[in-house]
Amino acid sequence: MTTDSCDPDPLGGGWAGLRDVEREAAVTALFDRHHGELVRMAVLLGAAADAEDIVAEAFYELYRRWPRLRDPAAAPGYLRSVVCNLTRMRIRHLQVVRRHPEVDTPGPPIGSAEQEVVLREDQREVVLALQQLPVRQRQALVLRYWLDLKEAEVAAAMGISCGAVKAHTSRGMAALNRALSARQRADR
């Protein structure tokens, strides 16, 4: 019996192996393009030292669900959404842990030597004020003003409606304004 000319096993693993190679190549290309931006986004959202782990987890979720992804163009939005959810979960976990003072928790996310040197005083004030906001408001502001996403994209990333995005953004900006004004008054 001769070998079929359309043998689906050029890589030694059958169709499944071929699919795995394609999946890996696609996710690798996305990793190259979006990893840095997602790590920065996770840090801005409050993930601090866990940012890389959270982003790696998001990429694994994408890798696992790749065959079920309807449109590869939706992958960046999916990754943003997973990073937002995982960061929110991490912050909630830390909030619970901090209620138990006997457990050591990481310190505030801002304050590394490089950040102390690079950030100006006014920038540091904004970042500190942002970190005091509720998680949803912080997410809305970071996605809207740092990533410059549209309201619908922010809503998709956060898994909420456009109306809720508007509400979180406006409340977040108002709270930020109050916090910065209070700080300015205190400095005088």
Place this chain on the structure above:
Amino acid sequence: MNETDLAERLRDSLGAFAGTVRTSPDAYERALREWRRRDRRRRLVAVVIAALVVAAADGVGLWALNHAGSRPPVVFDAPPPAVAPGP
């Protein structure tokens, strides 16, 4: 501070803060190793579960066959009809 100024200040601060973030140079290699390890583990678990289900189904089937021998047949319990002799 009006909203435009605040938005501008927020963008500037977020951009500066994001600029301080550095990623590990070996992030991709570590992530790839982890994806492959977890994928292998997931497949292994799926194979073990499938094998357990098949073994359980075999066991139940053999048990049922073993206990069915002593009972009279349920479907064809009448004696077979007499076949008329051919021409």
